[in-house]
Structure formats: C-alpha cells, structure tokens
Amino acid sequence: MVGGPQTHRLSNGGLIDRSAPLSFRFDGKTYVGFQGDTLASALVANGVKLVGRSFKYHRPRGILTAGSEEPNALVELRSGARREPNTKATTAELYEGLEVASQNRWPSLRHDFMAVNQLFAPIFVAGFYYKTFMWPAKFWEAIYEPAIRRAAGLGRAAGVADPDHYDKAWAHCDVLIAGSGPAGLAAALAAGRSGARIILCEEDFALGGRLLADGGTIDGRPAAEWISRTLAELGSMPDVRIMTRTTLFGVYDGGTYGAIERVNDHLPSPPEHQVRQRLWRIVAKRCVVAAGSIERPIVFAGNDTPGVMMASAMRTYVTRYAATPGKRIALFTNNEDGWRTVEAALGAGLQVAAVIDARPDVSPAHRSLASKSGFTVLHGSVSSVEGGKDGVRKIAVLLTGGARAEVEADGLAVSGGWNPAVGLTSYHRGRPKWRDDIAAFVPDGAPPGMVAVGAANGAFGLGACLREGFEAGAAAASDAGRNGNAGAAPVAEDEAFSLTPLWRVAGKGKAFVDQQHDITASDVELAQREGFESVEHLKRYTTLGMATDQGKTSNIAGLAIMAAVSGKSIPETGTTIYRPPYVPIAIGAFAGHHRDEAFHATRLTPSHHWAAEQGAVFVDTGLWKRAQWYPRAGEKDWLESVTREVKSVRGGVGFCDVSTLGKIDVHGADAGAFLDRVYINTFSNLAVGKARYGLMLREDGLVYDDGTTSRLAEDHYFLTTTTAKAGPVMQHLEFCRQVLFPELDVQLTSVSDQWAQFSIAGPKTRDVLKEIVDPAEDLSNEGFPFMGARKVALRGGIRARLFRISFSGEMAFEISVPARYGEALVRNLMQAGKQFGVTPYGTEALGVMRVEKGHVAGPELNGTTTASDLGLGKMMSTKKDFIGRVMAGREALIAPDRQVVVGIKPTDKVRRLRSGAHIIPKGQTPGPDNDQGYVTSVCFSPTLDQWIGLGLVERGRERIGEIVRAHDPLRGEEYDVELCNPVFYDPDGGRQRG
C-alpha cells in the first residue's frame, strides 16, 4: 500500500471500514481511502480541494455535494476502453486501484490554459455566440465552430468499443419504492407487513438515506438500530426485494418504471460472465417515491470556490465518511436545518468560525451553542468569498443593516433550503406546485399510481417522513389488494424547520447559478432583458439546467432570480418541464445484450450449416442469413461463381434454399373467398392440386406483395409471401380475417418454420427428382404439369410437397419437406444429382435468373408501383371486390405517363449497368424535367453475355427499342442503353412448361 496520510480523516467514526484501505490515483498521484468511501469522500479525506474545471470559463471547482446532484466534481473514471467521462466523484465508489483523471483542462488541472476564457468573460455572456461569428459565412465551419467544439464538451469518451456487458431484465411488484431513507423504509415496512410484493430501489450502496449522515432517534432508539431492525424484518418477508446501487430513473405508461442497477461499478471490472450494469423495467401497481430532497445553494459572488459546499454534504462527509472538508468552517444558512452541520462539525472537533444566518432570528439554543463553542453568529449574508484553487480563505459578510464583516475560514457550508426531488413525479408533464411555507415546489399531478412521501413531498421532519411513508406504504399495498396488518408506524420527533427564502446575494464578482455551465445571476438578468423571460427560453438561451446534473442544484435558483427581475412570483414564473432520466445513464445499459452480432436475432435456414460447410458466402436478408453464392477453388471473384451457378442451372440442374419465403396455411370453408378479397386475381376457382401466382395490393391501390399460392385441398390453401413481407403479410391477412371479413370461415397459421423449401431448376430437374421421389409419383409433364402442386412421397417414406413453379424460367419444381429433414434433403439432392452435375446456387444466381426472366421483386415492388406499372395490370379482376381495387383507379395511378417496368441493356455489350442510374432521353441535358426513371435491378447475364437490368421508366412499354441515356453522376458514368422487353430469356416460357 502506498500513499500519504489521509490528512483530513477523523480518527474515528463514520461508516467506513478502516481495516480495508484502498489506494487510488487521481491525476497520476496516489492516495488512500477506505472501503465505504466514495471517490469524493476519499478526496476530501486527503485534503484535495480542486477536482475539476467548469464548462465555459474553466474555473477551478471542488466538491459541492455528496450525491448525484453534483455539478462540479466530474472526472474521467477508469482508463483505456473503460474510461467514463463526466463521472460524479460523489457517487463513484472507491475500489482498490481506481484510476481517475480530471477533465476539461489542458495541460493540467492546476494550470489550465483554457482558463484564459475567463478574460473574455465580459464578452462570453449568455447567448453571445448568437450575436457574432457570422462573417464571413465560410468561417463558421472552418474556424469558429471547431474552436468552440474543442473548448466545449467535458470529458473524453473512450473512443474504442466498451468492453463490458450489459443486460436488461423485467421485474414485477405490487409496490415499488424509490429511496431507502426513513420514508422509504417505513413505506416498505407497512407494505411488506400488508403482504405486498415490494421492490425498493436505493441509488446509494448503503441503505438509510439521510439517516446515514444525520442519524436521529426512532422509536426511542438510535436511527442506525432502527435501520438494521427494519432491514431484518424486511429480509424475513418472502416478496421484498431491496436493490441497492439502483436508481429509479423514469416512469412510463401503464405502471412501467425504468431503473438502472450499477451491478459491478464498484469493482475494477465486472467478474467473468457478469454485467457492468443492468437496466430494469419494473412493472408496479403502485409506486411510493421517497427520493428525498436536495439542498439548494444560495447564489453569491465566489460561490463556486472550491471549499464552498452544501451544508448537508459537509456533514455527510464529516459524519458518514469521517472526512473533514475544512479545519475551520463557516456556515451560511437561511434555515434551521443548516445548523445541523455546525453541530456535526463541532461533534467531530472542527472549528466553527462563524454562522452567517440570513433569518431575522436565531433560536436561543443555537445562540447558546455559539457562545458555548466560541463562534459568532452573524445576521446577514455572504456577499463574496475569497479563495482559489486551494480553497476558501476569507468570507465577506454583508450584515443586516448594511455593515460588513469578514470571516476567515477554509470551508463554507451553505444551505438555502431544500427542494423536494420532484423529477419522477413530474415526468408525465405534471407541474409541481409551490409551497410558501417551505419556499419550494412539491409534487403535483404525479403519474397514475404514484405518490410522493417524506422529504420528496416537502415533509422534512423525521417524524413526518416516517408517518407519511408508513401510511403511503399501507395504502399502496391495499390498492394492490394486499390488506394484511401493517402494525404500528415507527415514531420520531419532527425537527423544527424555519426558513427565510434567500436566493441571491447581490455583490461584486461572478455569482453562479448553474455552476457546471457557468451561468451567472447576471446572465439570467441579461436573458430577461433580451426577452427570454419564459423559463424555457431562459433555459435554452443560457443553457441553465442543461448540464449533467440536470439543474438539480440550479434550476430553482435560476427561476427565482428570473421571477425577481421580471417582477413575478416564483409560481407564476413556473418550472421547466422535467425530463427523464433522473440521473444520466450509460447508453450501453439501454442496449443491453443487443450489440455486435447480437444486435438483432438471426434466422437460419434449414440448410444453413450445410451451406456453411460448402463455404457459401452469406448475405443478410432481413434477419436471415442466406447463401449468396458458393465459391469454388480457383474462382477469382463472386461474378465468376455466380455465372457458373447460373450456367449450371440453365444447362443442367441446380437447387436453392427458398425456405425464407413466408408460408401460411389458409384453412376454412371460405378460404377461397377470402383469398379472392386479398388478391387482385381469383383463387376460389383454382383447382385442387394447382398453384397460381397472386398479387396483393394495399388498400391505397399500390402493390403490397406477391407470391405463389396453391390449393392443397378444397378448404386448404398454402400461401407464400416474399421473404421481406412474411411478417407484415401475416399481420395484414389476420386483419382481413379478424377485422374486415369476420363473417368468413378462415383460419390462418404461419408455417414458415415448418417447411424447408428448395427450388430445383434446370432442364435436368426431373432427372434428379426421379432419383429422390418415390417411383410411384408421376412427374411427367402430363402427370405433373406446370403450376401443379401436390403432396408426394419421397424414397425412404418421407412426405413432401411438390410445386411445379419456376422463378428461374427453367423447368423447375419447388419441394418442401418438414424442416428437420431439410439438411438431409440437401445432402440427398447432392447425392442423387451428382451424376447430373447438380449445383447448389445462392441468392445472387437466383436474382440473375429472375432478372433474365423479367420477374419483378423487391426493387420493383417498392411500395410506389401499381400492378399496371409492373406489367401485371391484367391480373386485376373486374368481377369482384378486393383490397385496393377502388383506390387503384385514381387518376394519378392510371396516368399514361407513369414509370413502368421495362428491360434495359447497354448498347455497348461490355458496359456494366448499375442500379440507381437514371434514365434521360438521348441528347438532352439531365435535369429534373427529363428525369424519366431509373434502373431498379441489374445483373450480368451469362445467358446473354452482357449486363442487363430492369427499370422503371416513364411510358416504358411504349418505348421498347428506344435508345436512352443511363445517367449515373454519382459514379461518374453515362452511357447509352436500350429499352427492351423485360423478359430477356425465353420470352414465350416454353422452357418452364416443358
């Protein structure tokens, strides 16, 4: 163990484990703290005052608070890939070997060059950048903005992939409780005894809330004792889950809450197989918010000097961590609670220099404490603080009546009163309401099922916290249907609370409202002067409250000052909208498991592993991995492989896994009638044992999807969809069945995963099939004609479905077997087809052959084309109603100048055609008025030995034979192409029927 003495650590007391010293490094220097310390408390214990630099002026800053509201003590925690910028030292738990660096400074924290910004402070007022940097226009991106961007920002992100894992989980309960202070624990006790399922979230690693620092007496015993007794009782209940290091950050609809659990942030890195953090979605019938309150500063000159600290934070450091922020401290308060810091400091043996109390009166008890302890009580306000990087030196006081005084101290505790933590209760746009007696906003309009109690509800006394918490816990349980005996509520005295509102002390020098963003009181005044009076304008113009502390210490002071300068009351001025999350949360936690290859689920076809064995190259198609082509040794590129595959099919036989098509069983007496309504063509007259190509429209008349549908029995159709639309079409058909046509007897079942389906194509298809299909099956042209579809037996007794359909234009079948036979089928096809040179082919070859045949696919079925655009207009039945029929007749959809599918081929046969090239009439300069369409799909056609494609071209069908320009400025190409019949190959279809 290395490191110097903990100069500011008390010799005893505190909730730290002195037997477990932990060494850590801050800006390269080694220090020692204890188990139970936060980084902030360990820095305090080591006498470190300067911790960070502010956003705009790079002013030296220390530690202001002891919680997640901290605006100043932000550091880069850890190092390397685990570097976490902007981490609040006040919430980071200390561990052995922790590495910390200060941020937003150069070259060092003590000597920050950017502090030169302070010299320009007279110009760098709120919104100054809106008034300048406009000339010359080009300079913004080149000069001004890069400079501003470099200066702005706070810490540095790691810049490399986060090595840690995250996950997400669901939890369910009757009563969710936020906070484990007296109100939260009392709520848990009452709800638990009532028999409720409870989840209690506590953001700290220790339970007890303010009791940990402030103690007190509950049921006549020390608070610590009550905490352990209560935890023991809760621990004995079967359905109570207490989650420490867990912050409830948001409330969503229907009683869903978001919480973040910092599972392993207190360790150097998560143990193997464990996550760093876990995102919880908690579903709760009721929620009790016992999130406490946040002490607020008073705005005065120099209030950002390191060593100026919230009074409650100072006593937290002293009592909970046995660390002393100063040797001789002063207190500036406008309320009774601040005095507890004096009591704590005196109890720890610190010197108290003075108490500056802004109230007209101080209680006799405090007065006698002062005289007993030898410090003065000054009636008035702190007007400025003298000090710097190394802390506070001197405090100037403006006494009531106008006289001035000075106090020498090395620490100043400040209490301006308390603001209930209204975040959670306001996230459904509920506006908190103002309470004059505590000069604070309290929750109002909380989301359904949520109630705030204790300090979060403006009840600051310990007795009131316990009472409110207990009552709310019992009521919440009862609302959730749990009515067990809650027993007696814990009892404690209520401390006196008196406060005289004080937001700002006028004085010379910068007085900060938002310390992190360097928003001063005069910035607020300037905003008002310029018309930014609305609190939302104030926030946006000055950036007040937009820092990483979300304005927890600054918002109310800012609006109070705005209220004062605009002559309105604080409630009239109102608050800005509260937005989740309650604390900033690692983006990784929201992603959880879903990153890298697990970003989305992967679907594998039945032949996937076989294809992988063959060395197939896979392509992502939606969630599917599909074999794109099967390279062979010696092939120099994909084109060579694909060309071989196409030639093998056209000249022999090949097969392709088409299991990705959506497959739907359509059953029922009215199945045919149903299909008539969803397809533009008729299916009720399809004979059993036959297949038909069908086209569906959306109700707006444009093409939705296509596919082949077969009639396997009188009341059973087998419908296929495109791969891309499998899910949406199922949803659409269920809509038709359940909503539009409930009178029909139709049942739909997705059987996409049940069947492994392969296309076998090429002139030798029958030869291969004969090897594999039971010899009793007649596969002849007569016995199994084009568009036939029926069940067959395979050799070995397996049942299969055979469809004589062709996408390639060759003699072809599609064969289906139950999916777990898919791989066996492939192997058997390879074995049976070996003598015929059977070749597996991938999606590229499939695509080539469909373009050669002029079949439309995804690029043409793009959601903006009509049946007629695709050359399928004649399929539209005029004898029946169907989805999309009426809207398809709108004038713009039947206009003669629409872009329609046409074949395209470069006139220069060696020219490569590219998708996305536009079509411009020959001899014209390209422009919006003659942009007549574009190339949708291309391929190199081995059959035609040139690149060919399909396109959507204005009046294309009337222009077959016309030479036009393919204009492709993105790729710097322009060339002549001929518009032609889209069916490049076997236009009369003899091959597929043969």
Place this chain on the structure above:
Amino acid sequence: MRIVCPFCGERELGEFTYLGDAKPARPAADAGEDAVFDYVYLRDNVAGAMSEHWYHSGGCRAWLKVTRNTLTHEISAVEPAAGAGAAKVGA
C-alpha cells in the same frame, strides 16, 4: 404502456403493433370512391379518447379495439375485433 389483452391478460407495449383509428368501417364494394377515400385517408386524430386497432403480434395474434387517451396514454377499454375468438360466435 401496457395493454390488457382480452385473451392473454396484461402485456407490455413491445408485444403489440399499432394500426390506428378503429372507427371507419371498410365501405361496401359499391360505396364509391369518395367513401373509400375517406376510409383510407381520413382518420380520427383526436387529442383525447380514441378507438384504435392494435395487433397482439408478439402474443396471441388477436386484433384488438383499444380505447386510449392520446393525451395521457391511459387505456380505458380493450375488446377483441369481431373476428378474434369468433369461433364461439353463432355456435
């Protein structure tokens, strides 16, 4: 948001797919273009309680008619579409 599926019970938002206004009924075959235009393009977009079609895509695949307040997201009623669970109808 959580929707109480009449068949499955209360489920989280992620299991459902939204379609929209459930008020318009698909016009009869002879209703004419205006009626179909209204059906396809003009939908309720009220700030308040609205009747909507939701699909329990990640559950039982029933289409539902949900009454939901678009200002608060509060759901006040859920019923199955006419053809969801219809095998019990008219038996």
Place this chain on the structure above:
Amino acid sequence: MAEFSWEVRSPLERALVAGPFGTRGDAGVSLTEIRNFDLIQVMARRSKAAHMAEAAKGRFGVPAPDTPRAVDAADATLIWSGPDQFLVLSKSGKHAIEALGQAFAASASLSDQSHARVLISVSGTKARTMLAKLSSIDLHPDAFSIGAAAATSIDHTSVTLWRGTDGPDGQAVFNLLVLATFAESLWHTMLDAAAEYGVAIAHSEA
C-alpha cells in the same frame, strides 16, 4: 438407385453443447432441449369452438384450454396458443397430424408445427431470475402457477411459454417453444442470460 437416409436434425444440433457452461460450480440454471415431438396447431372453424372442445375432450380425455393454460392429458399436453386455438404436444406419433385429422375434421383446422418449433425446458434455482432477462411475463409462483401458459415474445420473437410440473428437486420447470429458424440465435441469447448463474446444458431425445 441410391438409398437415402433421412436423418432428423434439430436446429440446435450444432449450437447445443451438453455439459456445464458459464460460471463454475453448482448450476443455477438447467437448459434442456427436448427433441422428437409432434406439435399440432388446432384452430376452431367459425362457430365451431364448442365442437372443437368436445372433440378434444373425446380425444384426450381432458378439456382443451380456452384460457392461457397448458393441460396435461395422459399422452399429450394441450397448450393454449390464442383465441379458439391450442397446440397438441405429444410423443411417438400417436397424435401426429394424420391421427388428429379425423378427430377434428368437422370442427377445426390443423397445421403441423412439429418441425417449426424447438422445445427447451428451463429449470434450476435461478430459472426465474434468468428468464426475467428474456421475458416480460411475471413468473412469480402466485402469478404464474403450474399449468400457466403464455403466447408471448422473447427477443422480439414469438414463443409459447408454460410452466410444467415442478421438477423432482421441487424447482419450477418452464417450457419454451421457440421458432425453429430463430432457435440457434435465441439459444445463444439464453446462454448469455444464464451464464453468470452457471448452466447445465443437456438434450433429451425422447
């Protein structure tokens, strides 16, 4: 003429490696794939729900579930899968689609799903904790009792989940039918979720 073998391959054949996985020590989660089953989707014809129920009763001796439950019959489990529909899970071909066709001929449409799904059973002391990472369903013993079933989603993918009879160790057993083409992907997701608790991986052929 060549003879062909028609080897059945589970979609998890390659991904599933029997044995321990993740954190060493006592496994908190057991994942077992159950192979070779018949699974038939039964959907009532319009207005035929009552007929279907009668047919089911006649065939299986137990009423078919019409709420989200899984009902064990002597030689099959009937699992609710949606309004007017349920799945028949059975072994050894007794309730394969051909066999059921006649029983439901007048009342329901059948679709064979035997190859469309993979059946995984999840048990162990940490089964609920692990499933809470995957499923939004409340699996608390009071909320999801033995026989409770749900048509739901994991990782945006449809699954059928039900609670079977407790295991011999007294621990709850959860059964998951997942889509075959997603099975490998979901399997890895499940392993990721379970790894920290220690996993015992197995498969059973019958």
Place this chain on the structure above:
Amino acid sequence: MKYSIFSLARAALSGHKNWQRTWRDATPKDRYDVVIIGGGGHGLATAWFLASEFGTKNVAVLEKGWIGSGNAGRNTTIIRSNYGLPGNTGFYELSMKLWERMEQDLNYNTMVSQRGVINLYHSDAQRDAYARRGNTMRINGIDAELLDLKAVKKMMPFLNFDNERFPVQGGLLQRRGGTARHDAVVWGYAHAASALGVDIIQNCEVTGFARDANGKVTGVETTRGKIGAGKVGMAVAGSSSRVAAMAGLRLPIESHVLQAFVSEAIKPLLPCVMTFGAGHFYVSQSDKGGLVFGGDIDGYNSYAQRGNLPVMEDVCEGGMALMPMIGRVRLLRQWGGIMDMSMDGSPIIDKGPVDGLYINAGWCYGGFKATPGSGLVFAHLLARDTPHKEAEKFRLDRFRTGAVIDEKGQGAQPNLH
C-alpha cells in the same frame, strides 16, 4: 441593435445593460393582413419572408405558449436536402440554399454547420436505393457522393467494423448537410421579423375561427380576444388536426410522438451527422458536446409529448450496434415531440378548401430542415395566392388524385413513414 463582435464588445463595456429585447413583445391589434397561427420556426419564417420578400408587413404571429415551444424546440437539429422524389427534392434544396444564407439574412448566428450528413448502407439493395436517390440529387444540382466501405472507414474509423450484425458497406454523403441551432433559428426569425414590423404575440392561443356568411375565414378567436385577418395561415405541426378541426376540416394526418435524446457533453467525437441503415438510429454531436440522437417514432397516435421505453431501448441498441464506443457515454435527457405524420410522409402546403385558411402541415419528422423553405413558399402562397414553384406538389388533393409523394413507399400508414 445590429449584432456583431463589435456591438458585443461595446456592450461588454457597459455590462450588457443596453441590449434590447430580441423581439418586441407585441399586444394584438384588431386586424392584420395576415395572421399566422403558430410561433414556431415555420410560422416565424413565414412572417419574415412575408415582410422581407413580399412586402406584407402587417402580420401577426400567434403563439399559444412561448415561441419555439413546439417541434422547433424539440428536434435533433439536422438539415439536409437528400430527398429522392419530385416535389421533395427541389423543395428541400430550396430550403438548404436558404440555410446557407440565413445568418446574414437575419443578422443572427443560427450556427448552421455544414458538417455533412451520411446515410450508411448495409446491403446491395440499400446501396442501389441510395444510388437512385443520390443521382436524383445530382440531377437536381444537389451535392451527393456515394462512399464505399473504405471511404466510410477513413471518415469514421470508430464505427463497429469488426463484429457487426449488419456490416456497413458504404454511405450516401451530402457534405452540405449538417446541423443548425434549433432555438436560434426561432429567435433569429423572431428578431428579424419583429424588426420589420411583424407582431409576435406569445401566450395567445387560437380557440376558433371567425367566418363570414360565405364561410370564409375572416379572423381568429383567441385567448387574447378576436383578431381580424385578411388571410389566416396555420403552421402548427403537431396540432394541425386540432386547429383544422376548428374550421371543420379533416386532414390526412396523424399525430405521433418522436423521441429524441442527448448525452452528456463530451469532447468532439463525431465529425458529421450519421444515420444507421440497419436500425433506427441517427446521431450528431452538438457544439456543446452532447450526442444528439433519435430513431423511429413510437408508432401510436399521441399528443403526450413523451414516449415509452421500447423505442428508447431500440434507439440505444442501434447506437451501440453502430458505435460500441458510446457504451459508457451517458444519456442525459429524453424528450418527445408531436409529429404531424401525413399519409404519404410528405408535407401539405395549400390553401383551402376553407376560403381564407392556408395550410402548412404534415411535416412528419422533417420539419426542422424545411424551416426556411417552408417559410418562403408559404409566404409566397399567402402573398400571391399561387403556390411557389418548388411547392406545387404539396397539394392537399394529392391523396384524392393518387399523386402522393411517398419516399418510403409505405402508403397510407403514417406510423411507417
């Protein structure tokens, strides 16, 4: 007072005590030539163009809350003109050109930052679709470049190129695209319009329309009394259906919530605006240092201005899939705006069918980048009663005729656009 570094320096000497209101706090007059409902970017830009380009200065902009309180103040600040369909392409480029001179036009620094917008592609099909779009842009005189993988790697070496579920293959880059400071756009137009005599009236909610015997709109009823108008223009995206309903008009629009997110401020990390092509995620980094990002709309009708967790998770999943280095960067704030989702994903700028009422609506989630263009063409329509040539296709009757402008090809399903 003219804004410049010199006026700033002068003001500094007097402690900034002499700055005037950025815009006048006007009280409503009885009557205006034109009343614009909606004090967002579009409404204020319309007023400024009316006053500066068309000489119509007797104009009021009515805002129910504070100016910029709608979508102008809750978007992700992206500007681009990379649209692919006639109607959109020319209009958004018009808008882009106006962005390029906005600061000089308005004497207000709106921080227009042309740092580039790149749409990543992950498949051949996506590349082809981007090629089509990029070529459309080029044909319309708009800059566009199709980058291959190598070029993307060079530009953004920090993306996930190692174990991506959907590997990046390249991107469509518009270098002139970028970002602007959204609130400043509102204030800049307010500042400049007010200086030309336009009355900007905050806290003035329109509660109804005044109509004459023929049904013509003659003014508006407001929470601050009746205000007469020669013409009334509505620019209230998010609330268009509600305002139109006051005139008995049904619009082919649904209101949906779009969430957006900002991270804590970090040192410069991202050079440009970027959209992920294999998930719902787009991102830029503000000058202040926050990553500003978003994704898809929540998908259900909503006026609640807040969304739910599934979309928030979906967006962050996209972010982590693309840039796993942001795992430890913290999400600071989440908010929601109400999007006017039209039935084809494109806007509506038209007059009628109610006489005297002019409609500017249906911006989906593309309204911010349209701000100056929308202002100009809407001012043109209000001033001249004929559509500006770049807005001729944004007619309301296009749904009836079928001449829809559907970039995504999703049809009459607003939540899919």
